[in-house]
Amino acid sequence: MSKTFKSKGTTRRGFLRGAAAAGAGAISTSAAQAATPDPLITDVQPWAQGLGDGVDTTPYGLPSAHEGDVIRRNVEWLTADTISSINFTPIHALDGTITPQGCAFERHHSGAIDLRKEDYRLMINGLVDTPLVFTYADLERFPRENHVYFCECAANTGMEWAGAQLNGAQFTHGMIHNMEYTGVPLRTLLEEAGYDTTGKWVFVEGADASSNGRSIPMDKALDDVLVAFKANGEALRKEHGYPVRLVVPGWEGNMWIKWLRRIEVTNAAVESREETSKYTDVLANGVARKWTWEMDAKSVVTSPSPQAPITHGKGPLVITGLAWSGRGAIKRVDVSKDGGKTWETARLAKPGEKMALTRFYLDTEWDGTDMLLQSRAMDETGYVQPTKTQLREVRGLNSIYHNNCIQTWWVHENGEAENVEVS
Amino acid sequence: MLKFPKTIALVALSLTATPALAEVYGLGRAALPEEISAWDLDVSPDGTGLPVGSGDALVGEEVFAEKCAICHGDFAEGVDNWPKLAGGMGTLDHEDPLKTVGSFWPYLSTTWDYVNRSMPFGEAQSLSNDEVYAIVAYILYSNDLVEDDFVLSNETFLDVEMPNQDGFIIDDRASTEYAMWTGEPCMENCKDDVKVTMRARVLDVTPDEPGDDTATLAAAEVEDTATEDAATEVEGVQTEDALDPALVKAGEKVFKKCKACHQVGEGAKNRVGPVLNGVVGNAAAMVEGFKYSKPLKAAAQEGLIWDEENLTAFLAKPKKFLKGTKMSFAGLKKDEDLAAIVAYLQSVTE
Numbered sequence: 001m002s003k004t005f006k007s008k009g010t011t012r013r014g015f016l017r018g019a020a021a022a023g024a025g026a027i028s029t030s031a032a033q034a035a036t037p038d039p040l041i042t043d044v045q046p047w048a049q050g051l052g053d054g055v056d057t058t059p060y061g062l063p064s065a066h067e068g069d070v071i072r073r074n075v076e077w078l079t080a081d082t083i084s085s086i087n088f089t090p091i092h093a094l095d096g097t098i099t100p101q102g103c104a105f106e107r108h109h110s111g112a113i114d115l116r117k118e119d120y121r122l123m124i125n126g127l128v129d130t131p132l133v134f135t136y137a138d139l140e141r142f143p144r145e146n147h148v149y150f151c152e153c154a155a156n157t158g159m160e161w162a163g164a165q166l167n168g169a170q171f172t173h174g175m176i177h178n179m180e181y182t183g184v185p186l187r188t189l190l191e192e193a194g195y196d197t198t199g200k201w202v203f204v205e206g207a208d209a210s211s212n213g214r215s216i217p218m219d220k221a222l223d224d225v226l227v228a229f230k231a232n233g234e235a236l237r238k239e240h241g242y243p244v245r246l247v248v249p250g251w252e253g254n255m256w257i258k259w260l261r262r263i264e265v266t267n268a269a270v271e272s273r274e275e276t277s278k279y280t281d282v283l284a285n286g287v288a289r290k291w292t293w294e295m296d297a298k299s300v301v302t303s304p305s306p307q308a309p310i311t312h313g314k315g316p317l318v319i320t321g322l323a324w325s326g327r328g329a330i331k332r333v334d335v336s337k338d339g340g341k342t343w344e345t346a347r348l349a350k351p352g353e354k355m356a357l358t359r360f361y362l363d364t365e366w367d368g369t370d371m372l373l374q375s376r377a378m379d380e381t382g383y384v385q386p387t388k389t390q391l392r393e394v395r396g397l398n399s400i401y402h403n404n405c406i407q408t409w410w411v412h413e414n415g416e417a418e419n420v421e422v423s
Numbered sequence: 424m425l426k427f428p429k430t431i432a433l434v435a436l437s438l439t440a441t442p443a444l445a446e447v448y449g450l451g452r453a454a455l456p457e458e459i460s461a462w463d464l465d466v467s468p469d470g471t472g473l474p475v476g477s478g479d480a481l482v483g484e485e486v487f488a489e490k491c492a493i494c495h496g497d498f499a500e501g502v503d504n505w506p507k508l509a510g511g512m513g514t515l516d517h518e519d520p521l522k523t524v525g526s527f528w529p530y531l532s533t534t535w536d537y538v539n540r541s542m543p544f545g546e547a548q549s550l551s552n553d554e555v556y557a558i559v560a561y562i563l564y565s566n567d568l569v570e571d572d573f574v575l576s577n578e579t580f581l582d583v584e585m586p587n588q589d590g591f592i593i594d595d596r597a598s599t600e601y602a603m604w605t606g607e608p609c610m611e612n613c614k615d616d617v618k619v620t621m622r623a624r625v626l627d628v629t630p631d632e633p634g635d636d637t638a639t640l641a642a643a644e645v646e647d648t649a650t651e652d653a654a655t656e657v658e659g660v661q662t663e664d665a666l667d668p669a670l671v672k673a674g675e676k677v678f679k680k681c682k683a684c685h686q687v688g689e690g691a692k693n694r695v696g697p698v699l700n701g702v703v704g705n706a707a708a709m710v711e712g713f714k715y716s717k718p719l720k721a722a723a724q725e726g727l728i729w730d731e732e733n734l735t736a737f738l739a740k741p742k743k744f745l746k747g748t749k750m751s752f753a754g755l756k757k758d759e760d761l762a763a764i765v766a767y768l769q770s771v772t773e
Contacts, residue, residue: 080504131454209547211540286516339617419623
């Protein structure tokens, strides 16, 4: 059986052509009739006759071999090398809201390091009564909490500032994941060390060679920041900061320090590399915004999309996507099929939760004509996701980060979709 | 050990006046001063955190050439996609601004701090304080911000004026954007006309081949060839000279660890490390245009040949084989990986 999915030479384009042909030929009115009996039903299949794997075959399971294309992807031309780089979550192929750790995007500044729990130390110093060192085992003895939060890289959709560039929701919007974290509130650890209430900031840094460090205002640190060691019920993966990372709900991903090793209470921001030369936003007049921490409300249609074409011809169609806001819960998502002339309100799979991904569906009938698909998120502050034109009017053309524009997919009559910009 | 942390916590509370009054658990231990000074290295814009030391651009130029230029260029102009550290003055309000230490970075402390804690790439925290001062002085000199005889030290640090220090504002989205984009949005007849103004397909920069296909194919091929080879071996036909295709394939996988710095194959270029085409069996330090470390050049002059034996020893423990090598790689631990990588490198003659 394993040979069948190793189809040599099937490129994505080949698949799209095949899918489109199948779509065109399909009968899409109600209750189709089969001309001949389906051998998958009438013939006894090997899997219905022989035996499957025993319980000792797979001590820790991987996704089905038939889902081999649902993987993180790298865009080679983006960065100088793969060590200080980013890859993309296959959001076009996922559903629900929780991102499996194994395909959740990675971003490293000096590569994903291997750090054993036994070798892990966390220091709290600076403006505190008693500078402290915790081991991993110490952290497990503090009262802990569970929360679901999205983590979005500030550069998500960054390549699209210049125009429609990459064909796939994975590439345009895949610098995001959403997990259920278990950890200790940062507040608890600060209180344990007796933080000085005149301290206005905490500087947090990782144990890797990039020593990625960011300054976080004390209000946020005491509010909802989590020192996390589990994600989706199991230990963090190496690429996400095993054994301990910081979770900074709603704020840009680079502040979620991985392999967290030190927390320093300070009077002022350190103005590290990642908060001055990077992760700042140059406006048209050359002045740059700094400390743009919050991720504004944003959404994208994940299917249909360039990597997830319509393969079934006209008739019932599920349009689905994700919405999120770093400033609270998603209240509403609207979908347009005509490039923003008219909008329909989509169904939220569950009421939006603060700083977590929300899944939306528009259950619709496709008439087989082309569509300019868009989605538009609204969060609990009343903020409405802007168009790219609106963003460019305020920020100019030289931004890299914080592109939360409305995305357009042009879905053609054959079901294929492509990334476009519209007037 | 501490069976009743809350009891301990109460004792602790009664003994010390904690500013933030909250429950404590008595977990962790006090950090020692040596531990804090080992980790608390960050430097602030006002110079807090700078250690004693000094260096000028002339010394900096030498250190930079040896430790930084491979990625950042001899004149801090940047190689390939690696960061440019100099130039770009006056471009911030132009299309595609060039953001360098000179044109963009608001504080010198950031440069010192980053070089000190994170550079060189792959060998972080290996520079002495004086070397860091010298490198930073050279970066300033490359940006025409200081003269070549300017000595940068913990005492002169704040004398340097960064051109873009006033070029930043604190996030103002709340006043410039939020009000404008809040409220009930349009649902019908929102625009008269919609035109497609740009298509990603035209630009075509999307990665082409799904990774799984190649990965699966590679795996399948390894399996197949492995079976064939096993058969050949049993028949005893395999000659010593022929490269084992399964081993080469396995070596290609191992080579992923080298790819950040080395290129092979057609069109390969020198990166952090030299091109490795035809390296096996040839004299060391032969690639044109690559700046080898002094120890490697010396070894090459003494006749070092990268035969299988030498290469295997070098890749097992680079720093032991060649003290002072620029290659920051720690070494391959497994014998089968070493055999595989050497086989793979033998296969990439051009």
